[in-house]
Amino acid sequence: MQIGPDGAIRGEVRAAGHQRVAHGLYRIETPELAPWENFLRDLGALRLVLPADAVFTHVTAARLLGWQLPALPEQVPHFAAVRGANRPRRPGLICSRLVHDTKARLVHGLPVDEPAEILLRAARDLGHLDLAIMVDSAARLGHVTDRDVREVLASKRPGVRRLRDVWLSRNEGAESAGETLLHRFHQVLDVPTRSQVDIVDDDGRFVCRADLLVIGTQSLHEYDGAVHRDKAVHRRDLRRERALTRTSYVRRGYTLDDLLNHPAVLMHEFDRLLGRPHKAARLRAWRALIGDSLYSDAGRTRVMNRWYRSTNPVDWARTA
Structure with a gap:
């Protein structure tokens, strides 16, 4: 039996007052702590079964670094x-x-891999949209540079092609996962935009900063996530909308449901705004990205099956 500094135990017998972290690995039960604190304690316990030079990577390291993450399943390895x-x-x-x-580098006292390597490992499993959320967040926080990514891309390792495609179309102005998805939707539908645009009224006074401005129009497109249902945020949004009436700009808000379940409605709206004919190929391309992502049942099943196979499960029924 091996005991870690925080009371974690590596052994075959579960001690009283301990909870299971992995096979043969337990730590002190802490139901009173928040999910984040329990997450850190789980990782600390895992160091008992990892080599001394091991580093955390993929979405585990991304979470430690505070990056935005896609719609991960409830149980993630x-x-x-x-x-x-x-x-x-x-x-x-x-x-x-x-x-x-x-x-x-040590983050919250835990070793993590280099940011560019974290993105490359995630690129092997996740879909284009899922990876885009992580890339935009890492770039906005300044954790990864173009030079860092290009060094990784030159290695020709698995995941390089997807990481290159996502990196070249990144939006460092995106401040949330929803903003990344909205920006990618515009890209796929060939709608030119500028991100994080400062809007001023006729007197030159600052009014607000918009998520996206459709180039060549006065149309502001923004992502309205769950945070906008908060009372304080809602009051601020109303003041912001009243201020926008002093300008020639028109704000349009979009939700995750719009992007996932009603993209055809949005496509027709954008085409009317730009005065162009509809092209079904654009809609098919977007739906293909959604289908390969964690935002669809098929995408979640694909990723979870891949992770399940990666843990080398033993089917004991076949040994009987």
Whole structure:
């Protein structure tokens, strides 16, 4: 039996007052703590089964770094990268091979991989839209640069093609996952936009900053997420809308439901705004991206099956 600094136990017997983290790994029960604190304690306990040079990566590291994340399933495995062949195999823990000279950084006291490597590993599993949310967030926070990504892209490792496509179409102005999705929707539908545009009235006074301005029009397109249902935010939004009446701009708000379930309605609206004919190919391209992402049942099933296979599950029924 091995005991960690926070009371985590590596062994076959579960001690009283401990909860299971993974097979043969337990830590002290802390139901009174918030999900974030429990997440940190789970990762701290996992270090008992990981090599000393291991680093957390993929969506695990992205969460530690405070990046925006796509609509992840409720149960997501933990991801780590280790050097050599010593890769622990436990349900709920996916270890990939660390093949580069990494400069691990400590985040909340836990080692994480380099941001560009985190994105590359996520690119192997996630869909285009899912990865775009992480890329936009990492770029906006200044955690990854064009030089960092280009060094990774030159390696020709798995995931490079998807990461390149997403990186070249990134929107560093996106401040939420919803804004990233709205921006990508405009890109797929060939609607030219500018992000995070300062709007002023006729007297030159600042009115607001808009998520997207459709180039060549006075139309502001913004993502309205759940936060806008908060009373304080709603009051601020009303004051903002009244201020916009002093300008020639027209604001249009869109929700996740609009983007996922009613894209044809939005496409027709955009085409009328730009005075152009409809092209069904644009709509098909968007629906294909949604179908491959965690925002669809098919996409979630694909990713979860991939992660399940990566944990090397043992089917004991076949050994009888």
